[in-house]
Amino acid sequence: xxxxxxxxxxxxxxxxxxxxxxxxxxxxxxxxxxxxxxxxxxxxxxxxxxxxxxxxxxxxxxxxxxxxxxxxxxxxxxxxxxxxxxxxxxxxxxxxxxxxxxxxxxxxxxxxxxxxxxxxxxxxxxxxxxxxxxxxxxxxxxxxxxxxxxxxxxxxxxxxxxxxxxxxxxxxxxxxxxxxxxxxxxxxxxxxxxxxxxxxxxxxxxxxxxxxxxxxxxxxxxxxxxxxxxxxxxxxxxxxxxxxxxxxxxxxxxxxxxxxxxxxxxxxxxxxxxxxxxxxxxxxxxxxxxxxxxxxxxxxxxxxxxxxxxxxxxxxx
Amino acid sequence: xxxxxxxxxxxxxxxxxxxxxxxxxxxxxxxxxxxxxxxxxxxxxxxxxxxxxxxxxxxxxxxxxxxxxxxxxxxxxxxxxxxxxxxxxxxxxxxxxxxxxxxxxxxxxxxxxxxxxxxxxxxxxxxxxxxxxxxxxxxxxxxxxxxxxxxxxxxxxxxxxxxxxxxxxxxxxxxxxxxxxxxxxxxxxxxxxxxxxxxxxxxxxxxxxxxxxxxxxxxxxxxxxxxxxxxxxxxxxxxxxxxxxxxxxxxxxxxxxxxxxxxxxxxxxxxxxxxxxxxxxxxxxxxxxxxxxxxxxxxxxxxxxxxxxxxxxxxxx
Numbered sequence: 001x002x003x004x005x006x007x008x009x010x011x012x013x014x015x016x017x018x019x020x021x022x023x024x025x026x027x028x029x030x031x032x033x034x035x036x037x038x039x040x041x042x043x044x045x046x047x048x049x050x051x052x053x054x055x056x057x058x059x060x061x062x063x064x065x066x067x068x069x070x071x072x073x074x075x076x077x078x079x080x081x082x083x084x085x086x087x088x089x090x091x092x093x094x095x096x097x098x099x100x101x102x103x104x105x106x107x108x109x110x111x112x113x114x115x116x117x118x119x120x121x122x123x124x125x126x127x128x129x130x131x132x133x134x135x136x137x138x139x140x141x142x143x144x145x146x147x148x149x150x151x152x153x154x155x156x157x158x159x160x161x162x163x164x165x166x167x168x169x170x171x172x173x174x175x176x177x178x179x180x181x182x183x184x185x186x187x188x189x190x191x192x193x194x195x196x197x198x199x200x201x202x203x204x205x206x207x208x209x210x211x212x213x214x215x216x217x218x219x220x221x222x223x224x225x226x227x228x229x230x231x232x233x234x235x236x237x238x239x240x241x242x243x244x245x246x247x248x249x250x251x252x253x254x255x256x257x258x259x260x261x262x263x264x265x266x267x268x269x270x271x272x273x274x275x276x277x278x279x280x281x282x283x284x285x286x287x288x289x290x291x292x293x294x295x296x297x298x299x300x301x302x303x304x305x306x307x308x309x310x311x312x313x314x315x316x317x
Numbered sequence: 318x319x320x321x322x323x324x325x326x327x328x329x330x331x332x333x334x335x336x337x338x339x340x341x342x343x344x345x346x347x348x349x350x351x352x353x354x355x356x357x358x359x360x361x362x363x364x365x366x367x368x369x370x371x372x373x374x375x376x377x378x379x380x381x382x383x384x385x386x387x388x389x390x391x392x393x394x395x396x397x398x399x400x401x402x403x404x405x406x407x408x409x410x411x412x413x414x415x416x417x418x419x420x421x422x423x424x425x426x427x428x429x430x431x432x433x434x435x436x437x438x439x440x441x442x443x444x445x446x447x448x449x450x451x452x453x454x455x456x457x458x459x460x461x462x463x464x465x466x467x468x469x470x471x472x473x474x475x476x477x478x479x480x481x482x483x484x485x486x487x488x489x490x491x492x493x494x495x496x497x498x499x500x501x502x503x504x505x506x507x508x509x510x511x512x513x514x515x516x517x518x519x520x521x522x523x524x525x526x527x528x529x530x531x532x533x534x535x536x537x538x539x540x541x542x543x544x545x546x547x548x549x550x551x552x553x554x555x556x557x558x559x560x561x562x563x564x565x566x567x568x569x570x571x572x573x574x575x576x577x578x579x580x581x582x583x584x585x586x587x588x589x590x591x592x593x594x595x596x597x598x599x600x601x602x603x604x605x606x607x608x609x610x611x612x613x614x615x616x617x618x619x620x621x622x623x624x625x626x627x628x629x630x631x632x633x634x
Contacts, residue, residue, distance in 0.1 A: 035619045042617030056374055154471055254612075261612035266591060268622045273590040273629070274583060280631035295571075295578035300359030302352045305585050312590070314597035315628035 008040040011139055014078075016112060019139045023114055026131035038131055041138035046257075048080070048142035049246045050133060052162030054150040059168040060194045061085065064229035065145050069105055071239035072143060080141030082132055083115040084125065084158055085149040112141055125154045127267045130260070143246070160187050161260035163253050164245045166238075168192045169208070171200030188222045189245055192238065196226035281311045325357040328456055331395075333429060336456045340431055343448040355448055358455035363574075365397070365459035366563045367450060369479030371467040376485040377511045378402065381546035382462050386428055388556035389460060397458030399449055400432040401442065401475055402466040429458055442471045444584045447577070460563070477504050478577035480570050481562045483555075485509045486525070488517030502528070505539045506562055509555065513543035598628045 010018035025034040053068075055061050065081060072079045105111040114132055116125065129146065136144050146162055148155040159165055167188040191208060193201055205224055212221050223241060227234045246253075282290070293299040327335035342351040370385075372378050382398060389396045431449055433442065446463065453461050463479055465472040476482055484505040508525060510518055522541055529538050540558060544551045563570075599607070610616040 039617050039619050042619075043614055046614045258608060258612045261618070262608045264618045265608060265611055265621055266595070268618050269594065269625060270587050270591040272622050272626060273594060274587040276626065276629070277586065277590060277631055278583070280633070291575060291579045291582060294582055295575045297360055297363045300356050301578070301581045301585050302356050302359075304582055305589050308586060309589060309593065311632040312593070313630040313632070314594055315630070316597070 008037060011037070011041060011135065012044055014140045016109065016139075019112065019135060022135050023132050026135065027116070027128050034131070038134060041134065045134045045137040048133075048137040048144050049164070050162045051143050051145050051242055051246070052148065052159035052165040053145055053168060054148050054156070054159045054165065055168030055192075055194075056170075057085075057149055059170045060229050061147050061168050064168060064192065064194055064227060064235070065147055066105070067227075067229050067232050067235040068145060068239055068242075069111055070232075071235055073105075073108065073110065075239075077143065078110040078141045079112075080133075080136035080144040081111070081113040081147065082129060082136070082144065083113070083147045084129055084155055085147045112136060112139075124267070124271055126158050126263065127271060129158050130264050143242075156187075157263065161256045161263060163249055163256060164189045164242055166190045166192055166242065168194050169204060170195045171198045171204045190222050190241060191224045193224060193226045194229050196234075197228050201226060277308065277312060281308050325354060328354070328358060328452065329361055331457045333426065333456075336429065336452060339452050340449050343452065344433070344445050351448070355451060358451065362451045362454040365450075365454040365461050366481070367479045368460050368462050368559055368563070369465065369476035369482040370462055370485060371465045371473070371476045371482065372485030372509075372511075373487075374402075374466055376487045377546050378464050378485050381485060381509065381511055381544060381552070382464055384544075384546050384549050384552040385462060385556055385559075387549075388552055390425065390427065392556075394460065395427040395458045396429075397450075397453035397461040398428070398430040398464065399446060399453070399461065400430070400464045401446055401472055402464045429453060429456070441584070441588055443475050443580065444588060446475050447581050460559075473504075474580065478573045478580060480566055480573060481506045481559055483507045483509055483559065485511050486521060487512045488515045488521045507539050507558060508541045510541060510543045511546050513551075514545050518543060594625065594629060598625050 007018050007021070011022055022034075022037045025037060028034065051068075053061050053065055062083070062085075069079045069081060105113065114136075116129055116132065133144055133146065146159060148159045150156065150159075150167065165187050167190075169191060171193065193204055193208075195201075205226070208224055215221060225234065225238045225241060227238060229235065278287070290299070290304050294301050294304060324335050324338070328339055339351075339354045342354060345351065368385075370378050370382055379400070379402070386396045386398060431453075433446055433449065450461055450463065463476060465476045467473065467476075467484065482504050484502065484507075486508060488510065510521055510525075512518075522543070525541055532538060542551065542555045542558060544555060546552065595604070607616070607621050611618050611621060
């Protein structure tokens with residue numbers, strides 16, 4: 001316990017090695033070290049602004065985030081980045097291409113970049129991301145930029161509850177590429193038309209405005225910003241706009257934080273329940289047999305689950 | 318019960334209205350109608366070949382699938398399509414663009430296309446997709462093509478356990494767009510270079526071959542096919558190759574079907590456990606209070622979950 005308290009103390013004082021170690025523990029899953037660390041730091045979280053940045057692969061999100069990091073650093077802030085996007089330049093996930101193109105902040109101790117491993121979180125990607133954001137928050141990083149690709153189910157859930165959400169679009173990428181997950185446009189607090197020097201930027205803006213005009217009267221309309229992130233153009237006003245958004249957050253922010261707390265509680269509960277019931281209700285051999293029965297169509301999964309649930313008792317509320 | 322047996326009987330005889338209705342029930346979630354239907358049809362499933370088709374948005378997966386549907390129809394097969402990809406032309410998910418571009422099979426009773434609603438499955442997208450595949454299988458559709466975007470966490474899990482997996486790539490889309498989820502190349506049984514008339518097809522093929530050459534000796538190397546799906550070019554040989562792959566499936570197929578059974582059992586169990594414990598351990602008011610405590614940082618989610626788990630008893634195995 002003493003050792004873990006020291007570790008937590010180092011993390012809270014902003015020690016990046018303690019931070020990196022805690023992150024590896026929470027990413028790994030259910031170790032008690034991870035739970036203890038998060039329990040210890042939790043009261044010191046909730047201070048950082050969480051900014052979600054989402055868009056299709058190829059929209060230049062990572063480059064834009066690199067520029068935003070520089071803008072926030074210029075304002076004296078310590079900035080965290082969590083890249084959940086497998087195509088992110090931060091995660092070096094590009095296949096057949098350059099592995100890591102964005103290293104300019106690599107030597108700045110006041111910038112901490114973490115890319116989430118995109119495998120090994122079976123169902124727990126959202127949980128692991130929330131934990132990593134908490135650790136950055138506790139270590140004094142603020143704002144924290146969370147990059148997700150606007151396509152996957154989990155990925156959208158992750159960004160949905162950020163304090164502010166920027167959706168990045170690009171002119172002329174073709175409709176099918178721009179096609180984001182249903183509902184992603186509705187969660188935008190702000191739109192960015194990146195690569196705005198390209199042909200089609202005016203049309204994209206007009207299309208967006210037409211779409212936004214359909215929103216019910218009284219709804220606030222998300223502003224549209226145009227950037228050329230690769231050249232660093234018009235990024236400062238974007239950082240200003242995000243800052244203003246976060247300051248004026250008010251009731252919407254409270255709602256989102258509640259949603260985030262809810263999603264967090266339920267995903268963690270689901271994960272733990274599955275672990276415990278898996279361990280306690282069935283031997284490894286019985287589980288294997290059940291899986292064989294399902295694979296061979298001797299038993300359907302619904303009946304199998306019913307059988308397991310019959311062994312679970314929940315004390316009255 | 319009589320009514321539901323009739324419904325199941327109609328489904329098994331291939332009645333598409335009964336099929337569509339059962340799909341809506343399973344997509345809706347935990348209704349007992351859905352569970353009863355799946356329990357009833359499960360012994361009649363496992364016959365269809367499930368072909369996963371995945372790739373980045375913009376790779377032309379839907380167009381390719383449209384062509385494959387025609388090719389399999391030409392061989393007298395009844396074909397099912399499940400589009401999990403929000404950018405799919407089948408799901409009409411394109412934003413700011415044409416809603417549905419692929420209607421050529423809409424009037425063919427031996428083609429059944431279902432696009433999965435991309436919201437409202439919190440954690441259950443994989444479960445709902447498996448259920449829909451089973452229903453198609455029970456209704457006599459074979460093969461069943463499952464289209465997912467090769468980016469999201471859930472989406473990759475879904476396609477990973479298909480009997481055969483085709484990964485679709487496109488020349489000259491830029492590395493970041495091509496960037497698929499880590500691990501997606503490893504699950505490919507077959508690669509398709511679509512839009513192969515474009516510049517860069519040779520280089521993409523050379524890059525792919527170089528990457529595949531790194532595989533350990535003795536591993537089978539996935540073949541690479543070039544198609545121009547928009548013009549229907551070279552789709553017949555692709556359908557042949559997929560058919561051959563499925564016929565030779567052997568041990569790998571058995572492994573995947575077991576993996577599929579395992580994932581299915583666990584996701585369904587997780588879903589049901591969360592439902593039951595949520596209902597029985599906490600009143601709605603207590604849950605709300607807990608969420609408030611977490612949002613206000615008075616309690617961390619790990620401690621909250623521990624408290625709930627203490628009320629759960631699992632009978633010995």
